[in-house]
Amino acid sequence: AQSVSQHNHHVILSEAASLELGCNYSYGGTVNLFWYVQYPGQHLQLLLKYFSGDPLVKGIKGFEAEFIKSKFSFNLRKPSVQWSDTAEYFCAVTSDQTGANNLFFGTGTRLTVIP
């Protein structure tokens, strides 16, 4: 079945630690990939997106993600996390095979950064 998988449900890190959150998708065709962040009590915000071109995408707040087509992955990374990065992170995908309107979300990863 078509899906977006985020295998890490809850990640706890100390400040300055490096972060990598996994995202795998199973949609075929041409895909657009997104990472959204939801800070406590706030709405979803776009961190970064991949449409085409350089598979290494840089987003806001020092985040980056790498699209590896052969692995159907779009992992999110940050070299040094801060306490303010504590939030829920969602990977999302659109595929030309399922319609441009359909933004499919992963189940989310909760990140807790300990000061």
Next chain:
Amino acid sequence: GAVVSQHPSWVICKSGTSVKIECRSLDFQATTMFWYRQFPKQSLMLMATSNEGSKATYEQGVEKDKFLINHASLTLSTLTVTSAHPEDSSFYICSARDGGQWGREQYFGPGTRLTVT
């Protein structure tokens, strides 16, 4: 950046009543708006796609007679939960997209928490 608002942010209603949730794009015209539902500790599930001036497109399993969507203008879409029941209690989130270009970013509202007693 583009801002999307939702009203109300939180609503409690009695079983059997109807509730209307508004979604507005504040600084851009949204030709397409989307309605999602998020259960606790779960992901967002697309309910329907709302195009200005036309009927909404509902995802499989979503009752269109229960979740009425009206996209009357380029800045406003409404979701009405009719004859609400406790199982309709959830977090409803809308998003909006400017233009019809495939893959363009969606901007999300803050969500509306509905509790049906």
